[in-house]
Amino acid sequence: MKQVYLDHAATTPLDKRVLDAMKPYFSEKFGNASSLHSFGTDAMEAIEKARESIAKVINAKSEEIVFTSGGTESDNLALQEIGYSNRGKGNHIITTKIEHHAVENTCKFLEKDGFEVTWLDVDKEGFVDLNELEKSITGKTILVSVMHANNEIGTIEPVAEIGKICKSKGVYFHTDTVQSLGKEKIDVEAMNIDLLSASAHKFYGPKGIGFLYVRKGTKINPLMQGGIHEKGLRPGTENVPGIVGMEKALNLAEKEMEKENIKERKLAKKIVEGVLKIENSWINGPPVGKKRLSNNINLGFDFVEGESMVLMLSDKGIAASTGSACSTKSLKPSHVLRAIGLQLVKCHGSLRVSLGKGTSAKDINYFLQELKPIVKRLREISPLGGK
Amino acid sequence: MYSKKVLETFRFPKNIGEIKNPDGLGKVGNPTCGDVMWVYIKVNKNKKGQEIIKDIKVKTFGCVAAISTSSVLTTMAKGMTLEDALKIDKQKIAKELGGLPPSKMHCSVLSMEGLRKAIEDYKNKKASAD
Numbered sequence: 001m002k003q004v005y006l007d008h009a010a011t012t013p014l015d016k017r018v019l020d021a022m023k024p025y026f027s028e029k030f031g032n033a034s035s036l037h038s039f040g041t042d043a044m045e046a047i048e049k050a051r052e053s054i055a056k057v058i059n060a061k062s063e064e065i066v067f068t069s070g071g072t073e074s075d076n077l078a079l080q081e082i083g084y085s086n087r088g089k090g091n092h093i094i095t096t097k098i099e100h101h102a103v104e105n106t107c108k109f110l111e112k113d114g115f116e117v118t119w120l121d122v123d124k125e126g127f128v129d130l131n132e133l134e135k136s137i138t139g140k141t142i143l144v145s146v147m148h149a150n151n152e153i154g155t156i157e158p159v160a161e162i163g164k165i166c167k168s169k170g171v172y173f174h175t176d177t178v179q180s181l182g183k184e185k186i187d188v189e190a191m192n193i194d195l196l197s198a199s200a201h202k203f204y205g206p207k208g209i210g211f212l213y214v215r216k217g218t219k220i221n222p223l224m225q226g227g228i229h230e231k232g233l234r235p236g237t238e239n240v241p242g243i244v245g246m247e248k249a250l251n252l253a254e255k256e257m258e259k260e261n262i263k264e265r266k267l268a269k270k271i272v273e274g275v276l277k278i279e280n281s282w283i284n285g286p287p288v289g290k291k292r293l294s295n296n297i298n299l300g301f302d303f304v305e306g307e308s309m310v311l312m313l314s315d316k317g318i319a320a321s322t323g324s325a326c327s328t329k330s331l332k333p334s335h336v337l338r339a340i341g342l343q344l345v346k347c348h349g350s351l352r353v354s355l356g357k358g359t360s361a362k363d364i365n366y367f368l369q370e371l372k373p374i375v376k377r378l379r380e381i382s383p384l385g386g387k
Numbered sequence: 388m389y390s391k392k393v394l395e396t397f398r399f400p401k402n403i404g405e406i407k408n409p410d411g412l413g414k415v416g417n418p419t420c421g422d423v424m425w426v427y428i429k430v431n432k433n434k435k436g437q438e439i440i441k442d443i444k445v446k447t448f449g450c451v452a453a454i455s456t457s458s459v460l461t462t463m464a465k466g467m468t469l470e471d472a473l474k475i476d477k478q479k480i481a482k483e484l485g486g487l488p489p490s491k492m493h494c495s496v497l498s499m500e501g502l503r504k505a506i507e508d509y510k511n512k513k514a515s516a517d
Binding site for chain 1: 394397398400403404413414418420421422423424425440446447448449451452453471492
């Protein structure tokens with residue numbers, strides 16, 4: 001059966017060139033970077049080369065990059081440790097209602113521990129209100145955390161403006177760029193970013209590796225106790241193949257960014273045009289364009305439930321995802337869709353399609369061709385709507 | 388996450404649709420929760436004079452488990468006496484499907500309630516007609 005993978009926001013396939021770059025570091029160059037012998041120094045050199053190269057991509061200094069196990073760890077390190085290390089100054093953190101669970105639940109954890117968290121609203125396309133954000137900053141505020149691009153609806157937040165506000169108010173600014181790094185240009189200097197989370201498997205790198213950028217001079221302590229790795233901020237033997245792979249993947253993504261974005265936006269438009277021909281359907285998030293991740297489309301259909309749609313698509317070889325409550329263990333609908341003001345009943349009918357390097361116009365035609373009868377069939381089964 | 392039987396039933400659900408002028412109709416669920424089921428029944432008497440479910444159809448808005456439990460409910464209940472049909476519970480429905488994930492057990496509850504409500508509707512109509 002034809003296989004069409006339209007879930008790149010969940011994860012991406014490892015680029016073959018990345019795999020080739022990683023291969024020697026599994027068995028030949030297997031050394032522990034902390035060792036003094038040549039096996040160790042070879043590993044250390046590879047790590048430092050990668051660190052420098054990754055830093056360059058976001059206009060940071062090499063020593064400001066801390067390797068972690070991925071986005072979730074980076075977010076936890078940033079939020080918990082900025083929180084606990086700066087409690088002397090204040091206990092107030094500002095974030096949004098549409099963050100990834102890694103930020104959302106870390107903030108909730110901190111809330112339980114006595115921190116005060118302001119959850120900023122977003123508008124119907126998912127954008128934060130800069131005035132609201134600025135007004136929320138008090139003398140007790142230590143950190144503002146706003147994601148760069150939303151994983152469900154693709155909204156690209158105005159991080160440069162947020163960075164400017166935070167800088168002028170003297171509070172740390174953290175941004176989760178897990179969905180955007182490799183797809184959008186990021187410059188930590190120009191954007192006044194103090195901390196930035198990233199994960200390699202979202203840009204055709206390996207899973208289990210990511211990094212946290214921490215601006216030099218930032219007051220922060222390690223989340224875990226252990227050896228003195230990563231300037232004492234992240235103990236544990238370094239994942240050398242992962243780090244090498246992430247560097248390769250990021251540089252490839254940067255090089256291919258422009259071309260990919262143009263292609264993906266074209267395909268995204270094609271999907272939107274095709275889907276809106278289906279009655280009682282809509283698009284969640286901003287219109288396709290510069291303010292939306294090039295590869296993200298979030299669709300909505302009345303009278304059908306997302307999990308059923310996803311499984312029926314899967315039977316046709318198409319991989320997509322949904323924000324429906326029924327697809328989660330918690331049975332709660334997407335907090336992002338709720339935050340943009342979508343009615344509960346409409347949240348269940350959402351379908352996220354995320355494109356990637358391998359996606360072709362043919363794939364999109366196939367998707368559209370298969371989607372229509374699936375929506376029709378589920379509406380026939382449904383007692384709602386009265387088609 | 389789902390058993391083979393759940394997926395199979397979801398792919399080829401039985402008795403989906405509506406019955407015109409049903410003897411009983413049970414509407415359960417809530418669209419904001421993500422599951423809605425409408426259970427339609429036709430009631431007849433068997434040779435022993437017992438009331439049985441002659442025909443049953445269901446319309447469902449919901450997830451894979453909701454659609455599967457709807458289908459399996461109808462295949463279980465069809466031909467049963469009303470008395471026996473009222474004994475169909477969430478465990479029996481889940482068992483028929485080779486088990487349900489814990490977070491989806493409420494779907495079998497919904498199916499059970501849908502049928503019970505349809506039977507109740509039938510009995511109420513009958514009582515008011517008498």
